Amino acid sequence: MxxxxxxxxxxxxxxxxxxxxxxxxxxxxxxxxxxxxxxxxxxxxxxxxxxxxxxxxxxxxxxxxxxxxxxxxxxxxxxxxxxxxxxxxxxxxxxxxxxxxxxxxxxxxxxxxxxxxxxxxxxxxxxxxxxxxxxxxxxxxxxxxxxxxxxxGKYGKNFVTTILKLAREKECLEVVDDQIGSPxxxxxxxxxxxxxxxxxxxxxxxYTDDAGNGISWYEFAQAILQLAEISKKVEPIKTLQLSRPAPRPSYSTLFLTMPAPLWQEELAKFMKA
Ligand SMILES: NC(=O)c1ccc[n+]([C@@H]2O[C@H](COP(=O)([O-])OP(=O)(O)OC[C@H]3O[C@@H](n4cnc5c(N)ncnc54)[C@H](OP(=O)(O)O)[C@@H]3O)[C@@H](O)[C@H]2O)c1
Missing domain, CATH: 3.40.50.720 (NAD(P)-binding Rossmann-like Domain)
Known part of the structure; x- marks a missing residue:
């Protein structure tokens, strides 16, 4: 086409x-x-x-x-x-x-x-x-x-690249655990x-990579660091502590209409590449 x-x-x-x-x-x-x-x-x-x-x-x-x-x-x-x-x-x-x-x-x-x-x-x-x-x-x-x-993804600033960058720069990372969604x-x-x-x-x-009930950004950050074999402390924090201009939905997992892989497998492939 x-x-x-x-x-x-x-x-x-x-x-x-x-x-x-x-x-x-x-x-x-x-x-x-x-x-x-x-x-x-x-x-x-x-x-x-x-x-x-x-x-x-x-x-x-x-x-x-x-x-x-x-x-x-x-x-x-x-x-x-x-x-x-x-x-x-x-x-x-x-x-x-x-x-x-x-x-x-x-x-x-x-x-x-x-x-x-x-x-x-x-x-x-x-x-x-x-x-x-x-x-x-x-x-x-x-x-x-x-x-x-x-x-x-490979071609943009995103959560995965940000976590890897922060892990290099900081002793301890703080990541929200009260927003649930799907990578x-x-x-x-x-x-x-x-x-x-x-x-x-x-x-x-x-469509997302997660046919389940979602994960928190905190869990996602932990998975990224584990796959990168970086041992850094990650502290769970609350969205209110960040005081960002735009509010975020606390739960935004999508019910999928298409078959999806496991987010853990897709993340592993991305990190390997
Ligand atoms: N990123 C996420 O986490 C996320 C989550 C859910 C849904 N989405 C959706 O997924 C889609 C793709 O997102 P992405 O992460 O690939 O975004 P992205 O990296 O920001 O790419 C968007 C592209 O659109 C271009 N653009 C902006 N204004 C334009 C205009 N007036 N005419 C033509 N091009 C224009 C941007 O160019 P410049 O760089 O020059 O501005 C950029 O290349 C979007 O619809 C987004 O809303 C993204």
Whole structure:
């Protein structure tokens, strides 16, 4: 298939493009320089020019805390940019894959969130991502929304790389143990997306590397250090002690709609590489 990937220079985009190519797809990767999704005219022109069968949108404003400050910019990219893609895809009869987030939920549930559970974002990033989902649902007749969580990969700053960096710099690490969610390797998410686009199972999907009930960031940090064979003390702390600008859901584990590997195995593969 001919697939246009937007936000192709981001952490997910850079893992996704080679995986799609390995599967024989004709991939057009467009970074922000090549296509700014907030430019409606440029979005329509790109789809007209490349005439893809599918657009996979990996472009997003992803700084959760900064989104509280740069509200208009976050909304312009995560909501209006996605609306541009949705309108252009529908106009050109092409499918749209939109990547979304566990942060559309408020975290008050105690069991994994299902795709049709009511979203209720508690931070601005989550609100803008939910708005993006809505535009896709309103404008597109053939779409996949893939919600995921706690991404880490080779091509971006993420929790795994941060913990390894802090372990080198500090005597003791402090990590919150009152936020429960699921880690996801960008490579395994990419494989799941590549499988999904073959199915025609349109609608909202949930994919992470964890088909269980979630883990805390504290547990995740411990697993990272164990695999890296670094013996550093990790102290569990509470979210309130961090006083970050954006509130986070205390529980955001997703009920998966696709088969997933074990997060421990994916993390081990990532650390080995
Ligand atoms: N990271 C996570 O933990 C996480 C969790 C759940 C869901 N997600 C979702 O997963 C997707 C991929 O995230 P990621 O971690 O790969 O994010 P990322 O590394 O921040 O990549 C996002 C990419 O989008 C680009 N971008 C920003 N504004 C753009 C615009 N107006 N037009 C075109 N490109 C633009 C960025 O370019 P610049 O670098 O030049 O700004 C960046 O290359 C996003 O939809 C995100 O919301 C992420």
């Amino acid at each position: 001919r697939i246009m990937v937007t936000g192709a220079k981001g952490m997910l985009g850079q893992d996704l493009v080679p995986i799609l190519r390995d599967q024989g797809h004709d991939v057009i990767p467009l970074g922000r320089q090549e296509l700014d999704i907030t430019d409606r005219k440029a979005v329509f022109e790109a789809i007209e020019h490349f005439h893809p069968q599918i657009v996979i949108n990996c472009a997003a404003y992803t700084n959760v805390d900064q989104a509280e400050v740069e509200r208009d910019l976050a909304y312009a990219i995560n909501a209006l940019g996605v609306q541009n893609l949705a309108l252009a895809c529908e106009d050109k009869k092409c499918e749209l894959v939109q990547i979304s987030t566990d942060y559309v939920f408020d975290g008050t549930k105690k069991t994994p969130y299902r795709p049709l559970d009511p979203p209720n974002p508690i931070n601005w990033y989550g609100y803008t991502k939910l708005a993006g989902e809505k535009f896709v649902e309103w404008h597109c007749s053939r779409f996949y929304i893939v919600r995921t969580s706690w991404l880490y 996801t390797h960008t490579k395994s998410l990419s494989r799941a997306i590549a499988d999904l686009i073959q199915t025609g199972w349109y609608g909202i999907h949930h």
